[in-house]
Amino acid sequence: MNSAGKSLLKHMGIKEMVQTAMLSALVFAVTAFIQVPIPLGYLNFGNFTALMGCLLIPSPCGIIAAAAGSALADLISWPVYAFPTLLIKGLMAFVFYRLMKTAKVKDSLCPAVSCALALLVPVVGYTLTGMLIYGSFATGLMQLPGLLMEWGCNFFVFVIAARAVSNAVKVKK
Numbered sequence: 001m002n003s004a005g006k007s008l009l010k011h012m013g014i015k016e017m018v019q020t021a022m023l024s025a026l027v028f029a030v031t032a033f034i035q036v037p038i039p040l041g042y043l044n045f046g047n048f049t050a051l052m053g054c055l056l057i058p059s060p061c062g063i064i065a066a067a068a069g070s071a072l073a074d075l076i077s078w079p080v081y082a083f084p085t086l087l088i089k090g091l092m093a094f095v096f097y098r099l100m101k102t103a104k105v106k107d108s109l110c111p112a113v114s115c116a117l118a119l120l121v122p123v124v125g126y127t128l129t130g131m132l133i134y135g136s137f138a139t140g141l142m143q144l145p146g147l148l149m150e151w152g153c154n155f156f157v158f159v160i161a162a163r164a165v166s167n168a169v170k171v172k173k
Contacts, residue, residue, distance in 0.1 A: 012061070020061040023053040027069025032076055038146030042077070046070050047122060047154040050089060051115050052161055054096050066093035080133060081126075088125035092118050111162045116155055123147045 012020070031046030050070065054062030067090030074082040096118035103110045126147055131140030 016059065016061050019057050020065050023050075023057065023062065023065035024069040024072070027053065027065055028072045031070055031073035035077075038143075038149065043146065043150045043153060044073075045154060045157060046073065047089075047092065047119055047150070048157045048161070050093055051096050051118060051154075051158055052165075054093050055100070055111055055162060056165070058097070058100065060097070063090055063093040063097055066090060081129065084125065084129040088122050088129070091125070092121040095121055112155075112159050115158045115162075119151045119155055123151055 027046050027049050030049045031044045035042040035044050037043075046069070050062070050066030053065055067086050070089040071082045071086035074085045096114050099114035099117060100110065103114070123144070127140050127143055129140075130143045131137055134140065
């Protein structure tokens with residue numbers, strides 16, 4: 001293990017390790033087993049699950065879980081995408097995490113705006129990955145309608161769930 005990995009593990013407590021493992025497993029399960037076929041892939045709610053995990057567990061653990069859970073799901077369905085997925089989903093969660101952390105106004109729109117922007121990472125990332133894997137600009141672009149549909153579905157579910165969580169937290173206080 002390199003020094004960065006050792007440093008991360010050194011600073012993670014048992015609670016963070018368990019949260020990361022559980023969120024990774026949840027992202028994996030939702031991504032791998034709840035799928036709707038789209039051109040050159042499948043629509044799933046793994047992005048929603050990963051970003052909701054980042055919202056509920058606001059730490060770098062969500063980034064690790066999003067990347068690992070999604071990449072593991074691709075290993076059993078579309079293995080050629082596993083490494084790009086590791087990078088793309090890690091970046092998606094990182095963008096969400098940074099936007100949420102740096103937002104000056106913590107209002108109810110912040111999670112939705114952060115989610116909308118973070119979900120653009122897979123749209124662009126998988127379009128470029130498709131271009132590289134299939135060796136054709138046109139083939140990469142063929143994924144765009146399905147990726148945009150996935151963006152919309154994940155965003156819609158995230159907004160509803162984030163509002164429900166926000167309301168539940170208000171009621172609890």
